[in-house]
Amino acid sequence: MDKIAVLIPCYNEEKTIEKVIKDYQKVLPEATIYVYDNNSSDRTGEISKAAGAVVRQEYNQGKGNVIRRMFREIDAEAYIMVDGDDTYPAEFAREMVDKIIDRKVDMVVGDRLSSTYFEENKRPFHNLGNSLVRATINHLFRSEIKDIMTGYRAFSYQFVKSFPVLSKGFEIETEMSIHAIDKNMLVENVIIEYRDRPEGSESKLNTYSDGFKVLMTIFRLYRNYKPMRFFAWLAAFLFAVGAIMFVPVFVTYLKTGLVAQFPTLIVSGFVVLASIESLFVGLTLQTMVQNARQDFEHKLFVVQSEWNRIKGELQK
Numbered sequence: 001m002d003k004i005a006v007l008i009p010c011y012n013e014e015k016t017i018e019k020v021i022k023d024y025q026k027v028l029p030e031a032t033i034y035v036y037d038n039n040s041s042d043r044t045g046e047i048s049k050a051a052g053a054v055v056r057q058e059y060n061q062g063k064g065n066v067i068r069r070m071f072r073e074i075d076a077e078a079y080i081m082v083d084g085d086d087t088y089p090a091e092f093a094r095e096m097v098d099k100i101i102d103r104k105v106d107m108v109v110g111d112r113l114s115s116t117y118f119e120e121n122k123r124p125f126h127n128l129g130n131s132l133v134r135a136t137i138n139h140l141f142r143s144e145i146k147d148i149m150t151g152y153r154a155f156s157y158q159f160v161k162s163f164p165v166l167s168k169g170f171e172i173e174t175e176m177s178i179h180a181i182d183k184n185m186l187v188e189n190v191i192i193e194y195r196d197r198p199e200g201s202e203s204k205l206n207t208y209s210d211g212f213k214v215l216m217t218i219f220r221l222y223r224n225y226k227p228m229r230f231f232a233w234l235a236a237f238l239f240a241v242g243a244i245m246f247v248p249v250f251v252t253y254l255k256t257g258l259v260a261q262f263p264t265l266i267v268s269g270f271v272v273l274a275s276i277e278s279l280f281v282g283l284t285l286q287t288m289v290q291n292a293r294q295d296f297e298h299k300l301f302v303v304q305s306e307w308n309r310i311k312g313e314l315q316k
Contacts, residue, residue, distance in 0.1 A: 001076065001077070001310055001314060002031070002032045002074070002075065002076040003030050003031070003076065003077050003078070004028055004030060004031035004032070004076060004077065004078050005031065005032050005033075005034060005074050005076035005078075005079050005080070006024045006028065006031050006032070006033040006034065006079075006080045006082065006093075007034055007036070007067075007070045007074070007079055007081045007082070008020065008021075008033065008034065008035045008036070008083070008084045009036050009038060009063055009066035009067060009070070009081075009083070009084070010035055010036065010037055010040060010044050010045075010084040011037075011038040011039065011040055012040045012041060012042050012044060013040070013042075013044050013084035013085055014040075014042040014043045014044045014047055016084060016085050016086035017035065017044055017047055017051070017084045018047050018048075018050075018051045019086055020082070020084050020085075020090075021033055021035070021048060021052065022051060023086075023089075023090035024080070024082070024090045024093060025052060026090070027090040027091060027093050027094055028080070028090075028093055028094065028097065031080070032054060032076075033052070033053040033054065034053065034054045034055075034056065034070065034074060035048040035053040035054070035055050035056070036055075036056050036057070036058050036066045036069060036070055037055060037057050037058070038058050038061060038063070038065075038066050039059060039061055044084070045057075056069075056073070060168075062168040063169055063170050063172055064165060064166075064167035064168040064170075064171065064172040064175075065168055067081070067165055067172050068165035071161070071163065071165060074160075075157070075310070076157065076160075077100075077101060077157060077311075078097045078100040078154060078155070078156065078157075079100075079154060079155040079156075079157075079160055080093050080096060080097060080153075080154050081152070081153045081154070081155065082151065082152050083151040083152070087194060087195055087196065088151065088152040088192065088194070089192065089193055089195070092110060092152075092190055092192045092193075093154075095190055096108040096152075096153075096154035096190050099154065099188055099190070100154050100155065100156050103186075103188075104156070104186065105154075105156065105186045105187070105188050106155070106156050106158060106159045106180060106185035106186045106187065107153060107154070107155055107156070107159055107176065107185060107186075107187045107188075108153060108155075108188050108189075109146065109147055109150060109152075109153055109177075109187060109188070109189045109190070110147065110150050110151075110152030110153060110154075110190055110192045111146040111147040111150065111189045111191045111192060112147050112150050112152070112192060112194035113130060113131070113134065113146060113147045113150075114146055114147070114189075115192060115193050115194060130147070130148070130149055133148050133149055133174065133214060133215075133218065134146070134147065134148045134149075136218055137174070137178060137181075137218060140218070140222050140226070141178060141181045141182065141225075141226070143177075143181045143187075145177050145181070145187060145189065146189045146191075147189070148173065148174055148177045149170075149173045149174060149214070150173065151173060152192060153176070157303070157307050158300060158303050158304060158307065159180070159185060161303045161306075161307075162296070162299055162300055162303050163176065163179055164179075167217060169213060170213070170214070171213045171214045171216075171217040174214050174217050174218060174221075175217060175221065178218070178221045178222075178225065182225045183293070183296060224289075225289065227281075227282050227285035227286050227288075227289060228282045228283065228285070228286040229282075230282065231278045231279060231282025231285070232279065232282055234275075234278045234282075235275045235276070235278040235282070236275075237275075238271050238274050238275035238278060239271075239272060239275040241271050242269070242271035242272035242275060243268075243272075245264055245267060245268035245271065246268040246269075246272075248261070248264070249261050249264055249268070
């Protein structure tokens with residue numbers, strides 16, 4: 001069991017990984033630094049090992065897959081997750097860790113968007129995408145997380161051991177944020193300075209394909225976590241469509257006493273039935289979500305009991 005574990009998922013970061021490791025060794029000398037090499041074709045693993053990090057391999061490509069492996073294999077009182085590209089300054093790590101250990105925060109978010117991100121990041125579509133994702137999630141889930149897609153976070157043991165990692169790629173940060181919001185976990189923000197990648201270091205994030213995956217993740221998680229709202233909106237939309245189709249048929253009937261558009265009447269009836277069905281689907285799924293929340297609280301209790309046992313053994 002580590003006091004602090006620094007988690008660095010890496011794919012071809014030989015130009016920056018040594019500096020990242022050295023920076024976190026200086027700021028958190030008591031921490032164990034883990035570098036998980038995700039099929040790098042350069043010297044990332046070799047350089048990391050020489051710099052004093054614990055190097056492990058994850059052969060299933062994708063950041064989400066790496067985080068899944070890290071969370072399963074590493075036990076620590078506090079975790080820091082950071083990218084290996086030297087865009088997140090290490091000097092903020094101590095404050096983030098202290099919130100986990102002293103204040104019992106479940107997740108600390110390294111907030112780039114409130115400081116230097118928009119000046120440092122030279123990719124305008126990334127800036128737009130980050131702002132759009134933040135606004136969308138905070139509106140849909142009624143939260144106040146300042147930076148949804150940041151790769152700089154701190155976690156408690158309870159969060160790491162109870163978080164079901166489903167995403168395979170860069171949408172993992174979005175999934176973490178929504179999970180914490182939905183499960184009523186304590187989340188705090190720490191404003192950090194952001195610096196763009198140094199020359200010669202290339203981002204693995206594709207603005208369009210990965211951005212689309214993130215938006216689809218938001219859609220999927222909103223449907224899964226808030227089914228009553230999701231299907232109520234769908235039901236309202238379908239009912240409105242059915243009503244719009246029905247109105248001219250009904251007006252004609254009032255004027256002539258005849259139903260001149262039977263196909264339109266039939267379709268509008270089926271659309272309204274679909275609306276009613278959507279409403280009942282939402283009610284059913286909302287009950288299932290409530291039961292899942294109760295099961296999760298039990299899971300948290302089990303994780304907390306395991307954590308207390310581990311701490312007790314360490315203190316002996």
